[in-house]
Amino acid sequence: MYPLFRSVKSICIVLWTVLWIIPLHHSFHLTHRRSQFATTRNAHASTGWFPVLEVEQEDDIFHENDAQEILEAQSAILAADLARARLNSIEKTSTINATFTREMEPFVRGRFMDLTCTAVGEQSLENLFFDQSALVQRAVEEASTWDVLRGAVLTFQSLCAMATQVGLRGPPEQLKRMVAHLDDRNDKTLIERDFRHTWDRDSVRRLKYKVDRSPALDLLAELMWKRTPQGAFDLLIRLGAWTEHEDLALLRSGFPLRFTEEEDALAKQAFKDERDPDAMLGIRKDLRHLKVYTIDGASTTEIDDGLSLETVSKPDGTTRNRIWIHIADADRWAPRGSKLLEIARQRITSLYLPLGSIFMFPSSVSSDLMALKTHRDSYALSLAVELNEDGSVDPDSLMLTPSIIRVTYRLTYDEVDEMLEEGIGYHEEWELGALLAEAKKRRKYRCANGSSEQLIPRPIPTASLSVDRNNTLPDEFDISLSIQVAYNSGQNQSKATLENPNSPPSFEDPVSSSYLLVTEAMIMSGECLGHWKTKIEHDYKQNSGNEHDNTLRLAFRAQPKPEFLQRLREYKTFLDLLEQNVGDGYCHAWYGRRFLQGAKVSETKMPHAGLGLSSYVQWSSPIRRFSDLQVHSCIKRYLRRNRVYELWKAGESIPDGLTSLDLGLPQGFEDESGRLKPPTAPIKTDMLDNDIDFMEGGGLLGAARNLQRRSQEYWHFEYIRRAYVADPGKVYDAVILGLVDPAKRQHAIYVYELGLEHRYTSPAGILDAGVKLRLLVDDVSPRHGLLSFVRTM
Structure with missing residues (x-):
């Protein structure tokens, strides 16, 4: 028993x-899953990753932390189930619960904004949830809360942020500095608060700043996937959300990649805006009688500058060329205080990447409404200037005014070069030849003042990569490379090669006369603003009847002269490299960089040594650069204040609809009916344009330069990788530019055919500058930014 x-x-x-x-x-x-996930978390994470604000407890079985951990586990399991369904090609939900799908919309739509490089990728992540809506519904019902769906969305957001870390090298402090510009809100609860109620661009930036890997690690653990940034990257590719060539530098940067529906709607509303304070005050001049040329690249759509030339008679009976530089009046459509201006403020600059451009304004306004397009009326800020015989600016000739123009010809650089070569630019379109003559005069003037073109006569050419989608290729991307000389200031290597058979092979584009023409005109316009400021403020002070202050604020870019006297030994080496033409002049150009200091922005008028100018202001690209747009605002406000002061002084009324914001004045200058009224006390300088900060967006602008450089580098290395795959034995000619690190025998080299400056470690010891090398590619990894060469005979 x-x-x-x-x-x-x-x-x-x-x-x-x-x-x-x-x-x-x-x-x-x-609980078991939770324990498993806990081992995958960052060792420094002390709290859970999902923000639980309200917790229902029954009989005190679970504490708040228990509930949060269970919710995180449920969210990760849901995310993993959705990923498996996509990976295993499981059929989409056949029976759709329309009511549940509608309720799910606000939790999913738009939540992957700026986390993929394409709209297709963004939609692919959203469809993970909608394709398996029955699975999502079951998870929500079992958890009795929508938070499990929020958590699954956050899991995939975290996966995207984690995957952007592929290829990054450096200590944590350095990596943190790379995203420091994303922390401009300085709000430690931003993601947590916005995640439960809204999802906007600030939320995305904050997510990328935090790079919280905990949700992503939970997902990868559940899928038994490699728990590394590379594993996250590979998973996103398998899910169809990213491509193999996803621009990680762009995604890390926090720049908005696309415009929202609301932003596009605001852009369309701008077409209906008939308000023009400059026309209301009678200061916008009609210049439609001028012949206007725009000269840009063939693919350029943000056409923001045009040129005119007219012959004027002087009192002494002589004639002079008057050059007109027309800059698109973007402030007309995106004035201070407008929502369109806020769209630009979120971006600070347009981005120009190998795969295409990301504009500061929606393309409907940047490429249409604001752009200087042919055969229609366009708004502009127009500058007139005449040159002295030595190429210097005649300050007395300067005029600057808001205008209305009509572009006559939209030309490309190649077309203008052809017109000049064939003589059309000196006969039928003689203005082009005359503009080129003035540009050459200007280049000579700047060189005489010690510009970089004079200091470094043979600059090192650089590669420019462009990438086009091509469905006929295996990876759908076609890469083209061109090699160009900065500012088109170098000599034409093709001609040099013909004259000297011992010269290195030539690969860069020929010097372009049209590019010289446009470049010099834009640089000159920046100098003219400094002279114009001095002129108008002097004239204003001479008028003793003005009781109100009027000052023009400008953002001057200053660069000090090289300090040769303090570094005489290095200066002698610098001169010797030039005199002996070491490395065909490239060694001299490379060595000279150590003497050049970066340009700084200041409201104090100072010289720009690199350009050989007494002053310089960037204002020629208001559609592309927020700082240029702010300069436009200051110029136009100054002119408006002048006119309003005149009307007040004469006792005349101010046009209806004009506001203190239009004049850069603080609020309080309107009467009860909203009309501007004469102030009871004089207006002082410290009251003017206080809403403009020329340093605004500086961090984002620096990040833009960095990501553009990294994007170019990635596609440059990919171009090299493809050439290596096609021909592993391909030999490249290169030259030693100089020694970088004697202890490591590391040298700077220039590879002619690739337009590439790179580092080369010599196994044979230290090599002299100018030594020619023949190199083979040893290894190249575009994603990790790695490229090495080996020397061959």
């Missing part, structure tokens, strides 16, 4: 256990 009793007892124990375990099975299962 004893054995039988023992068996019955055992059976009872088993039954009793099962009766207790079944109700708690799900909780124990989640």
Whole structure:
């Protein structure tokens, strides 16, 4: 009987256990998963990753932390199930619960904004949830809260942020500095607060700043996937959300990649805006009688500058060329205080990447409404200037005014070069030849003042990569490379090669006369603003009847002269490299960089040594650069204030609809009806344009330069990788530019055919500058930014 009793007892124990375990099975299962996930977390993470604000407790079984961990586990399991469904090509939900799908929309739509480089990728992540809506519904019902869906969305957001870390190298402090510009709100609760209620660009930036890997690690652990940034990257590719060539530098940067529906709607509303304070005050001049040329690249759509030339008679009977530089009046459509201006403020600059451009304004306004397009009326800020015989600016000739123009010809650089070569630019379109002559005069003038073109006569050419989608290629991307000389200031290597058979092979584009023409005109316009400021403020002070202050604020870019006297030994080496033409002049150009200091922005008028100018202001690209747009605002406000002061002084009324914001004045200058009224006390300088900060967006602008450089580098290395795959034995000619690190025998080199400056470690010891090398590619990894060469004979 004893054995039988023992068996019955055992059976009872088993039954009793099962009766207790079944109700708690799900909780124990989640606890086990939770324990598994905890081991994958960042060791420094002290709190859970999902923000639980409200927790219902029954009989104190679970504490708040328990509930949060269970919710995180449920969210990760849901995310993993959705990923498996996509990876295993499981059919989409056949029976759709329309009511649930509608309720799910606000939790999913738009939540992956700026987390993929393409709209297709963004939609692919959203469809993970909608394709398996029945699975999502079941998870929400089992959890009795929508938070499990929020958590699954956050899991995939975290996966994207984690995957952007592929290829990054450096200590944590350095990596943190790379995203420091994303923390401009300085709000440690931003993601947590916005995640539950809204999802906007600030939320995305904050997410990328934090790079919280905990949700992503939970997902990867559940999928038994490699728990690294590379694993996250590979998973996103398999899910169809990213491509192999996803621009990680762009995604890390936090720049908005696309415009929202609301932003596009605001852009369309701008077409209906008939308000023009400059026309209301009668200061916008009609210049439609001028012949206007725009000269840009063939693919350029943000056409923001045009040129005119007219011959004027002087009192002494002589004639002079008057150059007109027309800059698109973007402030007309995006004035201070407008929502369109806020769209630009979020971006600070347009981005020009190998795969295409990302504009500061929606393309409907940047490429249409604001752009200087042919055969239609366009708004502009127009500058007139005449040059002295030595190429210097005649300050007395300067005029600057808001205008309305009509572009006559939209030309490309190649077309203008062809017109000049064939003589059309000197006969039928003689203005082009005259503009080129003035540009050459200007270049000579700047060189005489010590510009970089004079200091470094043979600059090192650089590669420019452009990438086009091509469905006929295996990876759908076609890469083209061109090699160009900065500012087109170098000599034409093709001609140099013909004259000297010992010259290195030539690969860069020929010098372009049209590019010289446009470049010099834009640089000159920046100098003219400084002269114009001095002129108008002097004239204003001479008018003793003005009781109100009027000052023009400008953002001057200053660069000090090289300090040669303090570094005489290095200066002698610098001169010797030039005199001996070491490395065909490239060694001299490379060595000279150590003397050049970066340009700084200041409201104090100072020289720009690199350009050989007494002052320089960037204002020629208001559609592309927010800082240029702010300069436009200051110029136009100055002119408006002048006119309003005149009307007040004459006792005349101010046009209806004009506001203190239009004049850069603080609020309080309107009467009860909203019309501007004469102030009871003089207006002082410290009251003017206080809403403009020329340093605004500086961090984002620096990040833009960095990501553009990294994007170019990635596609440059990909171009090299493809050439290596096609021909591993391909030999490249290169030259030693100089020694970088003697201890490591590391040299700077220039590879002619690739337009590439790179580092080369010599196994044979230190090599002299100018030594020619023949190199083979040893290894190249575009994603990790790695490229090495080996020398061959």
